[in-house]
Amino acid sequence: MExxxxxxxxxxxxxxxxxxxxxxxxxxxxxxxxxxxxxESNKYYLANNIAVIHKKPTPIQIVQVDYPSRSQAVITEAxxxxxxxxxxxxxxxxxYIDFEAKETKSLTSLPLKNFHEHQIRHxxxxxxxxxxxxxxxxxxxTEEVFFLEGKHLLQxxxxxxxxxxxxxxxxxxxxxxxxxxxxxxxRIDYIRIIDSLYYGE
Amino acid sequence: MExxxxxxxxxxxxxxxxxxxxxxxxxxxxxxxxxxxxxESNKYYLANNIAVIHKKPTPIQIVQVDYPSRSQAVITEAxxxxxxxxxxxxxxxxxYIDFEAKETKSLTSLPLKNFHEHQIRHxxxxxxxxxxxxxxxxxxxTEEVFFLEGKHLLQxxxxxxxxxxxxxxxxxxxxxxxxxxxxxxxRIDYIRIIDSLYYGE
Numbered sequence: 001m002e003x004x005x006x007x008x009x010x011x012x013x014x015x016x017x018x019x020x021x022x023x024x025x026x027x028x029x030x031x032x033x034x035x036x037x038x039x040e041s042n043k044y045y046l047a048n049n050i051a052v053i054h055k056k057p058t059p060i061q062i063v064q065v066d067y068p069s070r071s072q073a074v075i076t077e078a079x080x081x082x083x084x085x086x087x088x089x090x091x092x093x094x095x096y097i098d099f100e101a102k103e104t105k106s107l108t109s110l111p112l113k114n115f116h117e118h119q120i121r122h123x124x125x126x127x128x129x130x131x132x133x134x135x136x137x138x139x140x141x142t143e144e145v146f147f148l149e150g151k152h153l154l155q156x157x158x159x160x161x162x163x164x165x166x167x168x169x170x171x172x173x174x175x176x177x178x179x180x181x182x183x184x185x186x187r188i189d190y191i192r193i194i195d196s197l198y199y200g201e
Numbered sequence: 202m203e204x205x206x207x208x209x210x211x212x213x214x215x216x217x218x219x220x221x222x223x224x225x226x227x228x229x230x231x232x233x234x235x236x237x238x239x240x241e242s243n244k245y246y247l248a249n250n251i252a253v254i255h256k257k258p259t260p261i262q263i264v265q266v267d268y269p270s271r272s273q274a275v276i277t278e279a280x281x282x283x284x285x286x287x288x289x290x291x292x293x294x295x296x297y298i299d300f301e302a303k304e305t306k307s308l309t310s311l312p313l314k315n316f317h318e319h320q321i322r323h324x325x326x327x328x329x330x331x332x333x334x335x336x337x338x339x340x341x342x343t344e345e346v347f348f349l350e351g352k353h354l355l356q357x358x359x360x361x362x363x364x365x366x367x368x369x370x371x372x373x374x375x376x377x378x379x380x381x382x383x384x385x386x387x388r389i390d391y392i393r394i395i396d397s398l399y400y401g402e
Contacts (some may be wrong), residue, residue, distance in 0.1 A: 075281070093331055129250070
């Protein structure tokens with residue numbers, strides 16, 4: 001027996017999945033960045049009381065502020081500061097969550113120059129205090145997104161420090177990391193990876 | 202037998218403690234803010250691998266950026282945005298820690314207008330996801346610092362919403378909160394309060 005939608009169209013799971021995939025892919029083409037997708041996912045987690053994760057504001061060194069009217073302050077001279085932490089953090093199931101998001105146009109590897117020394121030190125500190133630290137990596141040309149645990153990021157960083165390669169190959173990311181399937185709500189469901197890694201769900 | 206310092210001066214614990222106390226008090230008078238003290242405390246926790254807690258950068262809406270030279274970007278027009286979270290967060294024993302710091306010159310109460318609606322909503326979300334959320338309150342005239350759990354902050358906020366008083370009295374803060382003794386290293390040892398509240402230590 002055929003299953004039909006209320007509008008009479010035949011229900012076809014495989015086809016629908018492909019449609020969703022295609023729609024998702026178009027999102028990518030419409031210029032959604034990894035940051036956009038993560039912000040949308042974090043909004044979904046917050047609205048559904050699942051997790052509270054925010055992107056940190058960019059740190060700015062303010063030099064001059066003018067007050068053209070009593071009600072408004074205008075910053076007229078300021079500079080970008082190097083951040084001392086990673087970009088995203090928050091709480092899930094009481095645990096501290098901390099990650100950096102990196103996008104690359106390369107098809108074969110993620111160059112380690114995408115990371116600052118202080119982000120690596122921060123990840124080390126987070127892990128040693130029992131936090132859940134990781135990286136979300138997007139290969140923008142293929143729209144593939146991966147979850148790589150902080151401990152592996154540190155290993156690849158240390159390999160570079162010892163004179164080894166200056167990037168993490170895509171093969172290594174596939175071997176040590178986890179592919180995050182793209183969805184609609186949330187778009188990048190990294191919490192599901194945490195469930196499976198830390199809670200065996 | 203008298204105990205002496207290497208420089209020959211008599212060792213006097215009581216007197217030295219008073220000196221330290223006095224020095225601390227002078228710090229206050231020299232204009233150390235609650236934020237300075239918390240930043241110093243957080244540096245101590247980080248350096249000693251106890252906790253990783255950072256103050257979030259102030260969120261800024263950047264409108265105009267100039268590039269007078271290739272190496273440097275100057276922000277020439279920007280505005281302060283209302284933050285959507287509290288000021289401090291991080292990790293201790295794997296748990297998510299989140300707090301706001303408030304200072305008042307009042308001797309008798311902390312006015313609730315010191316909080317934004319969104320900070321209250323954020324605290325609610327944090328608690329419902331199992332995070333440890335609280336406020337650190339300093340009465341600047343008496344140099345007293347208190348730790349008040351998020352659940353109590355919410356109670357006092359709801360009281361105001363139901364038409365009750367628009368502040369938390371100092372008596373209430375003393376009754377429901379915990380006094381944080383001021384020290385040298387760290388200056389404001391709020392982690393010790395967390396140890397006693399959540400770990401019975």
